[in-house]
Amino acid sequence: MGKKKKVPGINGSSSADIAFMLLLFFLLTTSMDTDQGLPRRLPRPPENKEQMDEQKVNKRNTLTVMVSSDNRIMCAEEEVSLAQLREKTIEFVENPNNLEHLPEKDTITIPFFGVQTVTKNHIISLQCDRGTKYQTYIDVQNELAAAYNDLRDIASKKQFGKPFRGLDNEEQKEAIVKLYPQRISEAEPKKYGDTKKKK
Numbered sequence: 001m002g003k004k005k006k007v008p009g010i011n012g013s014s015s016a017d018i019a020f021m022l023l024l025f026f027l028l029t030t031s032m033d034t035d036q037g038l039p040r041r042l043p044r045p046p047e048n049k050e051q052m053d054e055q056k057v058n059k060r061n062t063l064t065v066m067v068s069s070d071n072r073i074m075c076a077e078e079e080v081s082l083a084q085l086r087e088k089t090i091e092f093v094e095n096p097n098n099l100e101h102l103p104e105k106d107t108i109t110i111p112f113f114g115v116q117t118v119t120k121n122h123i124i125s126l127q128c129d130r131g132t133k134y135q136t137y138i139d140v141q142n143e144l145a146a147a148y149n150d151l152r153d154i155a156s157k158k159q160f161g162k163p164f165r166g167l168d169n170e171e172q173k174e175a176i177v178k179l180y181p182q183r184i185s186e187a188e189p190k191k192y193g194d195t196k197k198k199k
Helices: 015-029 049-057 082-094 134-160 170-179
Strands: 062-067 073-075 078-080 106-110 114-118 123-128 184-186
Touching: 062 082, 062 134, 073 082, 078 082, 082 123, 082 134, 106 170, 114 170, 123 134, 134 170
Parallel strands: 062 123, 123 184
Antiparallel strands: 062 073, 073 078, 106 114
16 A cells, blocks of 8 residues: 655644734724713812801702603603703703792803803702613703703803804803803712602
């Protein structure tokens, strides 16, 4: 019998290099979806006990917005839609008629606007249940931010002839922000349950 020919083995020395280059290629060319949060600036903590006691007493300065596990929105203990949430937020932040159940107004001097009465101590407290859908949470955030944007755009157009986002002058932007400071406080999600009344 003749000798069998040996089949030459495959040279695998370059396989690792090829695999590494493919991995690097996919890492560089593949984009991953990332959730973008919305910026929030929390109000400054009270500097002394007297201020803390004052904030506790003045409940009129706080608007509580709750989102339940069944994705219902409660604003000031009343169930509302997203559109109604924006309207109620605008009314709360502006308090145009200086109503007693809405935030108290302080008189301050603002560049370009002069002496103005504003609700500088108002706070919107956003509280969500752990079971709240992420999209509902984002929708509520967007409506709260949109309420501030609407107020700022109206004031900016009236004073400067262009919407707030179209302002190039930083001093003008700062003046609008002082007129309508965005004060949204977000609590850590808890188990609140749904908003259906128990019989």
